[in-house]
Amino acid sequence: MSERRKPYPFDQLEPKWQTRWDERRLFHAPNPGDPGFDPARPKYYVLDMFPYPSGAGLHVGHPEGYTATDIVARYQRLRGCNVLHPMGWDAFGLPAEQYAIRTGQHPEITTRANIASFKKQLKRIGFSYDWEREVSTADPDFFRWTQWIFLQIYHSWFNPATQRAEPIASYTGDDPASVRLAYVAEVPVNWCPELGTVLANEEVIDGRSEVGGFPVVRRPMRQWMLRITAFAERLIDELEPLDWPAGIKLLQRNWIGKSEGAEVQFALPEHDTSLTVFTTRPDTLYGATYMVLAPENPLVDRLTTMEQRAAVAEYKAEISAKSDLERTDLAKDKSGVFTGACAINPANNERIPIWIADYVLMGYGTGAIMGVPAHDERDLEFARQFGLTILDVVQPPGGETPTGYTGDGIAINSPLIDGLPTPEAKEHITAWLEERGLGRRTINYKLRDWLFSRQRYWGEPFPIIWRDGKHEAIAESELPLVPPPLHDFKPTGTGEPPLARAKDWVRYSDKATRELNTMPQWAGSCWYYLRFCDPGNRDRFVGQEAERYWMGEGGVDLYVGGTEHAVLHLLYARFWHKVLFDLGHLSTGEPFQRLVNQGIILGEDGRKMSKRWGNVIDPLDVISGYGADAFRCYEMFMGPLEQMKPWSMTGVEGVSRFLARVWRLVMEENQAGEWVLSNSVAEAEPTRAQLKVIHATIKKVGEDIDALSFNTAIAQMMIFVNAFTNVEVRPLAALRTLLVLLNPFAPHLSSELWETLGRQFPIAPPEIIDQSWPEYREEFLVEDEVEIALQVNGKVRDRVMVATSALTEELEKVALSNHRVLEFLQGKQVKKIVVIQKKLVNVVTAP
RNA sequence: GCCAGGGUGGCGAAAUUGGCAGACGCGCCAGACUUAGGAUCUGGUGGAGCAAUCCUUAGGGGUUCGAGUCCCCUCCCUGGUACCA
Numbered sequence: 001m002s003e004r005r006k007p008y009p010f011d012q013l014e015p016k017w018q019t020r021w022d023e024r025r026l027f028h029a030p031n032p033g034d035p036g037f038d039p040a041r042p043k044y045y046v047l048d049m050f051p052y053p054s055g056a057g058l059h060v061g062h063p064e065g066y067t068a069t070d071i072v073a074r075y076q077r078l079r080g081c082n083v084l085h086p087m088g089w090d091a092f093g094l095p096a097e098q099y100a101i102r103t104g105q106h107p108e109i110t111t112r113a114n115i116a117s118f119k120k121q122l123k124r125i126g127f128s129y130d131w132e133r134e135v136s137t138a139d140p141d142f143f144r145w146t147q148w149i150f151l152q153i154y155h156s157w158f159n160p161a162t163q164r165a166e167p168i169a170s171y172t173g174d175d176p177a178s179v180r181l182a183y184v185a186e187v188p189v190n191w192c193p194e195l196g197t198v199l200a201n202e203e204v205i206d207g208r209s210e211v212g213g214f215p216v217v218r219r220p221m222r223q224w225m226l227r228i229t230a231f232a233e234r235l236i237d238e239l240e241p242l243d244w245p246a247g248i249k250l251l252q253r254n255w256i257g258k259s260e261g262a263e264v265q266f267a268l269p270e271h272d273t274s275l276t277v278f279t280t281r282p283d284t285l286y287g288a289t290y291m292v293l294a295p296e297n298p299l300v301d302r303l304t305t306m307e308q309r310a311a312v313a314e315y316k317a318e319i320s321a322k323s324d325l326e327r328t329d330l331a332k333d334k335s336g337v338f339t340g341a342c343a344i345n346p347a348n349n350e351r352i353p354i355w356i357a358d359y360v361l362m363g364y365g366t367g368a369i370m371g372v373p374a375h376d377e378r379d380l381e382f383a384r385q386f387g388l389t390i391l392d393v394v395q396p397p398g399g400e401t402p403t404g405y406t407g408d409g410i411a412i413n414s415p416l417i418d419g420l421p422t423p424e425a426k427e428h429i430t431a432w433l434e435e436r437g438l439g440r441r442t443i444n445y446k447l448r449d450w451l452f453s454r455q456r457y458w459g460e461p462f463p464i465i466w467r468d469g470k471h472e473a474i475a476e477s478e479l480p481l482v483p484p485p486l487h488d489f490k491p492t493g494t495g496e497p498p499l500a501r502a503k504d505w506v507r508y509s510d511k512a513t514r515e516l517n518t519m520p521q522w523a524g525s526c527w528y529y530l531r532f533c534d535p536g537n538r539d540r541f542v543g544q545e546a547e548r549y550w551m552g553e554g555g556v557d558l559y560v561g562g563t564e565h566a567v568l569h570l571l572y573a574r575f576w577h578k579v580l581f582d583l584g585h586l587s588t589g590e591p592f593q594r595l596v597n598q599g600i601i602l603g604e605d606g607r608k609m610s611k612r613w614g615n616v617i618d619p620l621d622v623i624s625g626y627g628a629d630a631f632r633c634y635e636m637f638m639g640p641l642e643q644m645k646p647w648s649m650t651g652v653e654g655v656s657r658f659l660a661r662v663w664r665l666v667m668e669e670n671q672a673g674e675w676v677l678s679n680s681v682a683e684a685e686p687t688r689a690q691l692k693v694i695h696a697t698i699k700k701v702g703e704d705i706d707a708l709s710f711n712t713a714i715a716q717m718m719i720f721v722n723a724f725t726n727v728e729v730r731p732l733a734a735l736r737t738l739l740v741l742l743n744p745f746a747p748h749l750s751s752e753l754w755e756t757l758g759r760q761f762p763i764a765p766p767e768i769i770d771q772s773w774p775e776y777r778e779e780f781l782v783e784d785e786v787e788i789a790l791q792v793n794g795k796v797r798d799r800v801m802v803a804t805s806a807l808t809e810e811l812e813k814v815a816l817s818n819h820r821v822l823e824f825l826q827g828k829q830v831k832k833i834v835v836i837q838k839k840l841v842n843v844v845t846a847p
Numbered sequence: 848g849c850c851a852g853g854g855u856g857g858c859g860a861a862a863u864u865g866g867c868a869g870a871c872g873c874g875c876c877a878g879a880c881u882u883a884g885g886a887u888c889u890g891g892u893g894g895a896g897c898a899a900u901c902c903u904u905a906g907g908g909g910u911u912c913g914a915g916u917c918c919c920c921u922c923c924c925u926g927g928u929a930c931c932a
Binding site for chain 2: 007206246247250251254255257259261277278279280281292334358359360361363364365368369370371372376377378379381444445446563566567600637638639640643644645646648650651653654655657658660664711712714715716717718719722725726787788789790791793794796799831832833834836839840842843844
């Protein structure tokens, strides 16, 4: 089979320009103080979510976001900005380690090979990254600072008075370990036996591990935690002004899950203590006819009566045997047992029974609730199942039967607050409880502290040692703390991390041993964007001047990546950023000013791309068939960046044809079949009509890039090309303008044509990259005449050209003298005439 | 369940504040140039109808001179979430 003839020689010119860009270091952005740095230019930081370099290589989803940021980066450079556009590798992570377990190959080797192949592919697409800033999270020069930041967190506490992280020295209490932002706690964790590690809540999906899909069980273990909950309020508040998609903000807000309510104490007559619950509906206190404790609540054993002891023990055993998956699966029917104990409802002094049930979670609120069956679906189901009292205390606005009504209404059967609408009832009863020391208003969050340790090999070791059962930080001078070489990466199965196998490494001194856990994969990605500002710095995680320059004024100006990181990565990174900001290391409180999520690219069959369906598109195949420029432009022409959309090979062909038409605007084939500069290119004045297209295109492409609406920008350039395709004389100035506008999208093609034009016509500068973005002139966009629609009763009956300046009365006259309009007005009476200048005239008749 | 986003030609999609629906591309049809066309160029292309004309932005209702756009109801798709008191 003969090879399809290339529409233009992209296979020669693309490698040529990629090499030249590398040699000229064109995309290297000097830092303040470096040679070549121009302080007069504004900065622009455009960032991609860096990839995990998997063995599978790049798929078409990666370059979608990368192309978008590359267009913005190249555009901002042409507009005179100092552009920071870096790329790096999220190189620690489970897949390389799982591969090492299977093959014995060290993760470092696998990772290095994968990085090399990723980088080669990215370069082949022609991205304008500053490769001199490349970082890898698994590189000791990088992770020494990840460990350093951990130490900053470890040495800090959250001062509730200032609402800021402060050095632990400012803590005046007697137990610093209890307030550190990094602490060790025995907590019920998500233990994944298959992976041999604990996982964060965020890494568990439907009771299975996000990586690998293995079952996960609950089990108490001593783990490192980061006190992210202290920042819950700020993580919500400071989200507000950011230029992020509203949906992502909402996702984060929901994840943090703030709810306002009250803590209420219920006296326990048989014991000298009381039981505290959290409720968002203190106004329903009179309706609390029973209480429920989580089965794991430590109070359960104290409260349970002799008679109920056996039943409670049996229920607890049953629950703890269940995995999370089963526990949620079986959520249809409520289960639980009576403890035999009773509490006193503080509102009406009624004795109410205390139960335990697994629908109450130990990890939220106080691990105990008051059951208000009349106004809570779950409580109602539970009460009906076990025959507990149901008492209506809120009257819905409509006045229908209140049982099961969960909305706001009017308090009833509640002597203290009868007749009050819900909001006031809440206020009133809470104040009443506060006066008596029986309760107080509180805020609860769904967000839990971040479980930060993993029992894995391929991650950052903690810069921590243990002496006499207590943890201590190692000195900063001992960083980086590099993982010991191992041959056996398998999980031990006991929960003891694989690092335990490196006996020499573990022994720190006669009396001290090293922490054996490693950090989760999120650690490196929490701050990599800061390292990009100053990747070679040996003395600090980022130089102050570089940080102030690149991260100043809102931080990262544009951050593009997938929605899968909407809560986890973005929340964790914001948290670390705030700690470092509070400690005075950073100049802004939020890292990412503008965030955009690219949509998923589906296979041609409309299904998710997967080996299983055989619908996977390999970027390199597309590039070898159509060129990198066509690949880039197609990815952007498919549709809106944020939208999910299917791949289409014929669509690639269409975009490729467009680029070939651009090529032939400038080039033609001679007798020998060689491409030479076209005879129709000349230093001629564009016509008035051509000027209009040129300036309309300048305007639209610029505005569309700002709005990340790349598909419509390309459509406009297609209109431009169509307008110049069949003309005898192609004015040089018009072509030059087009090439600059096209450059961010198709950098190789535009560079080549620019250079070719420059050989024949003296163009300064000789390379397009040193050219500046053109400005449009409004005067070329205005028309003397416009076409307006003439409507009768909202239906278009004719279109006519009128002077742009035509006034309302003139337009009315035009409409009423138009024979098509008159035809439809026959026998009818004109009731009114609506005139929209430059748009339409609508003649409305009486019915 | 709940929350968010979305349904526009045969297909991917356009459409400032409500103001000519379908830009641009794919596909298809016709023509030109050709020994040839899976190259290139030109024209056409939402549906029905010979036509005048009528219908058309998931479906139904409403507001308006005028609705893809605003309001109400219903259906379908995608993503998130799941006993969070």
